[in-house]
Amino acid sequence: MAKQLLLIDGNSIVFRAFFAMHNQIDKFTNKDGLHTAAIYGFKLMLDHVLDQFHPDAALVAFDAGKVTFRTKMYDDYKGGRNKTPDELTEQFPYVRELVEACGLHSYELKNYEADDIIGTLAKEGDEAGYETLIVTGDRDLTQLASDHTTVAVTHKGVTDTEHYTPAHVEEKLGITPRQIIDMKALMGDSSDNYPGVTKIGEKTAIKLVKQFGSVENLYDHIDELKKSKMKEHLVEDEAIARECKTLATILQDAPLEIGLDDITYRGEQTEELVAFYQQMGFKSFLAKMDLAPEEKADKSAPVEYTELTADNLAAVDQLEGELNFYLEMPDANYHTSPFAGFVIGDGKTWLVSRDAELLKQDPLKKLLESPAVAKNVFNAKAQIVGLHRLGIDLRNVDFDLLLASYLLNTNDNSNDLGQVALEHDYHEVATDEEVYGKGAKRAIPADDQVFYTHLAQKARAIDDLRAPLFKKLDDNQQTPLYTDIEVPLTRVLAAMEITGIKVNAQTLKDMGSKLTERLADIESQIYAAAGEEFNINSTKQLGHILFEKLKLPVIKKTKTGYSTAVDVLEKLADQAPIVEDILQYRQIAKLQSTYITGLLKVIHSSDQKIHTRYLQTLTQTGRLSSVDPNLQNIPVRLPEGRLIRKAFVPSHAGWQIFSSDYSQVELRVLAHITGDKNLQEDFKNGEDIHASTARRIFHLPADAEIDRNMRRRAKAVNFGIVYGISDYGLAQRIHVSRAQAHEFIQNYFKEFPGVKKYIDDTIAFAREHGYVETITHRRRYLPDIHAKSFSRRSFAERTAMNTPIQGSAADIIKIAMIRMKEEIKQRQLQARMLLQIHDELVFEAPAEEIPVLQKLVPQVMDSAVQLNVPLKVESKVGDTWYDLK
DNA sequence: AGCTTCACG
DNA sequence: ACGTACGTGAAGCTC
Numbered sequence: 040m041a042k043q044l045l046l047i048d049g050n051s052i053v054f055r056a057f058f059a060m061h062n063q064i065d066k067f068t069n070k071d072g073l074h075t076a077a078i079y080g081f082k083l084m085l086d087h088v089l090d091q092f093h094p095d096a097a098l099v100a101f102d103a104g105k106v107t108f109r110t111k112m113y114d115d116y117k118g119g120r121n122k123t124p125d126e127l128t129e130q131f132p133y134v135r136e137l138v139e140a141c142g143l144h145s146y147e148l149k150n151y152e153a154d155d156i157i158g159t160l161a162k163e164g165d166e167a168g169y170e171t172l173i174v175t176g177d178r179d180l181t182q183l184a185s186d187h188t189t190v191a192v193t194h195k196g197v198t199d200t201e202h203y204t205p206a207h208v209e210e211k212l213g214i215t216p217r218q219i220i221d222m223k224a225l226m227g228d229s230s231d232n233y234p235g236v237t238k239i240g241e242k243t244a245i246k247l248v249k250q251f252g253s254v255e256n257l258y259d260h261i262d263e264l265k266k267s268k269m270k271e272h273l274v275e276d277e278a279i280a281r282e283c284k285t286l287a288t289i290l291q292d293a294p295l296e297i298g299l300d301d302i303t304y305r306g307e308q309t310e311e312l313v314a315f316y317q318q319m320g321f322k323s324f325l326a327k328m329d330l331a332p333e334e335k336a337d338k339s340a341p342v343e344y345t346e347l348t349a350d351n352l353a354a355v356d357q358l359e360g361e362l363n364f365y366l367e368m369p370d371a372n373y374h375t376s377p378f379a380g381f382v383i384g385d386g387k388t389w390l391v392s393r394d395a396e397l398l399k400q401d402p403l404k405k406l407l408e409s410p411a412v413a414k415n416v417f418n419a420k421a422q423i424v425g426l427h428r429l430g431i432d433l434r435n436v437d438f439d440l441l442l443a444s445y446l447l448n449t450n451d452n453s454n455d456l457g458q459v460a461l462e463h464d465y466h467e468v469a470t471d472e473e474v475y476g477k478g479a480k481r482a483i484p485a486d487d488q489v490f491y492t493h494l495a496q497k498a499r500a501i502d503d504l505r506a507p508l509f510k511k512l513d514d515n516q517q518t519p520l521y522t523d524i525e526v527p528l529t530r531v532l533a534a535m536e537i538t539g540i541k542v543n544a545q546t547l548k549d550m551g552s553k554l555t556e557r558l559a560d561i562e563s564q565i566y567a568a569a570g571e572e573f574n575i576n577s578t579k580q581l582g583h584i585l586f587e588k589l590k591l592p593v594i595k596k597t598k599t600g601y602s603t604a605v606d607v608l609e610k611l612a613d614q615a616p617i618v619e620d621i622l623q624y625r626q627i628a629k630l631q632s633t634y635i636t637g638l639l640k641v642i643h644s645s646d647q648k649i650h651t652r653y654l655q656t657l658t659q660t661g662r663l664s665s666v667d668p669n670l671q672n673i674p675v676r677l678p679e680g681r682l683i684r685k686a687f688v689p690s691h692a693g694w695q696i697f698s699s700d701y702s703q704v705e706l707r708v709l710a711h712i713t714g715d716k717n718l719q720e721d722f723k724n725g726e727d728i729h730a731s732t733a734r735r736i737f738h739l740p741a742d743a744e745i746d747r748n749m750r751r752r753a754k755a756v757n758f759g760i761v762y763g764i765s766d767y768g769l770a771q772r773i774h775v776s777r778a779q780a781h782e783f784i785q786n787y788f789k790e791f792p793g794v795k796k797y798i799d800d801t802i803a804f805a806r807e808h809g810y811v812e813t814i815t816h817r818r819r820y821l822p823d824i825h826a827k828s829f830s831r832r833s834f835a836e837r838t839a840m841n842t843p844i845q846g847s848a849a850d851i852i853k854i855a856m857i858r859m860k861e862e863i864k865q866r867q868l869q870a871r872m873l874l875q876i877h878d879e880l881v882f883e884a885p886a887e888e889i890p891v892l893q894k895l896v897p898q899v900m901d902s903a904v905q906l907n908v909p910l911k912v913e914s915k916v917g918d919t920w921y922d923l924k
Numbered sequence: 925a926g927c928t929t930c931a932c933g
Numbered sequence: 934a935c936g937t938a939c940g941t942g943a944a945g946c947t948c
Contacts, residue, residue, distance in 0.1 A: 242934090576945055578928060597928070599947090604929065629930060632944055660940060662933085669942045672932035680931080705933095705939095762938035769938080829935050841939045845933095849940095877933040877940085 048175035055176035056080025142305035224284035445656035539648035687920035700879035715793025763837025
């Protein structure tokens, strides 16, 4: 195998790393106050590269200073750049130290740029038969791509790279890598501050390069160009173009004092690296080094603990005030996870054990169940469910670190206590990954000292973070959201999860056998039409069959090949019968794998029920999500898929399934939040909202019949408004021209001016405050609202207007759930709440209670909050989830 | 682990 | 010229 050469553009990577982490610059400082974000990012990049590429020789090239041969020939070269921030400049010496400790060489050369060092060595490598990888943050280096040299340019962040080979350059620009120089000579480079030819941009430059091959040849044949403004500019700026070409050309013969033999890659220098990490305070990298425990520097403050046994349980009685408690369940699924141990303590004393069975005994059980003793925990729902499995009913949760942290910032959230603590600048507790490892290596440490320290530190972190997080919630006016909604909801959700929903496995198995037969039929038809057997589930193989073998037109491409998504296949359906079969196959295969096999796998054998987990601290809007399995996406739209719901049955004979859902809750919230008079009026009049929208935006008389197509279009517009509309998106969805979609939207805004004003105001609010909020002050931060990138900024703007709507709807149903639970208890009903599906609540109840629910549930749901439009609730009942009517 | 596809609101 | 509707989770393939 060919030898491998790694060349890294040190300066550009350090710049990229610094600016990628710029928004958290103050979180990355070591104990001496040195900023370390760029150093950290550089190491991330290095690890990422060395993961896939194993060099024999490696060099990191740096710029030697501002003055180079280029500045001598062109004064303004790289002029106009902002001064490098001090927080970055101070990091460069340490990056070099890091590079050496990682076993790479570093080099700089007076009067030359890092690019020229790289160009020269890449050429040397090419000639010596090396495979070369260049890593850079600077697109200019792509001119060095060749058959044996690949240029990896960082995309966003530092680990996400785009690999440029000559083929990739050809595909993107339609020219060879060397012709990039000619292109840049013509178009100039605003960041390096050289002009190129007047009025020539990338498009024109590429066209000219394709036509003439090079700048020199272009001027040799300049007479062949027709008379035009562009030609005049070219003639006028000939000298500039030629000079710019020199500026744009990376040297491949710089007078280096080193060669490939001097830059052998040595691999990590463990001792140096450990010392370096310690100096920088890089705990996570230290943890990954897999060192013997004594080599790991433990920077966390020490914590004292006592091991609890059956003989000293009385120690628990000495605890005072609020208790911090943590039951360790190493698997994410707390319905089934083993118990690894627990810790309980009051801030002064920490009691630990590996034996969760101890919790069943008093005084531990009594304390946990006591409504008089407040508890502080991390992820109360997991604790409630886990303790319930031990026969313990955890009462009086005061502080839930996970929940509070989520409400404060939905963005950087994690299920790892250590990670969450870090988000709040608390460093006295390790992350689970650091202590337990990750992937296959993950395990609870056998060493008591290590494990108990971690447990005690977790409980201490909960204790230490309680006051500051409560303070922050209060500052954000989020205390009622926390106390009156989210904490009570935790108990409701825990009860729903514990109750579970009964699923008839035999029903699923019978459906599965039928589907298997149908799949076999369709499969053979597809193979016959294709003329060969292949894996239909592989988009790659399928793409090959459809677009290469059968030569169907390519409608859409993905990053990795041809798109074969539904909308694409639907456009091809009339051109080849195989397409219809593939759509059919996909539909059935999905049912089979996700909903038959998938659900069968998660039915608990003990009770024939499925116990999902609702994630209360995940979504950016305040909605719940459901995992293991997801019960919020059981098929309903297509008749075949809907049959799956037949397997969901009541848990007792003589019981029924009952379901109520909010009708158009998001549009009602929109009417409320925007205060739009027309929209409110339509809802108050009890109109069919999509029909009345159609009437307004298509300017129809009040008594006009609305045909299905008009209503369908108006409905799409209504959805579009809620999601943050674009004419393009709407046009795609309802198959009209973009101009027509644009007109629909303009009409909508004219008819509903309050909505237009709301959108503008909300985006302005987000720009000013950096976040948006719902009717209960649930927050979502939108850092990208100021992004330079159009698409990132646009996305932030759409979420700015959507989040208050979707989030407020989530708030409303959460309140309804809490009330419903109370009503059921107070009325001593046997009915149980089973599922929440965003705007719908599913119950099971004895048949004789159904009339009660028919009245009660809608009453509770539509009075959950008082909006300035009515809420509407519709209910259904049946013997299975499928049979609801 | 990332991508693509498709199920739901 | 950009690159396009909001929020999710699971499965299968590919590297």
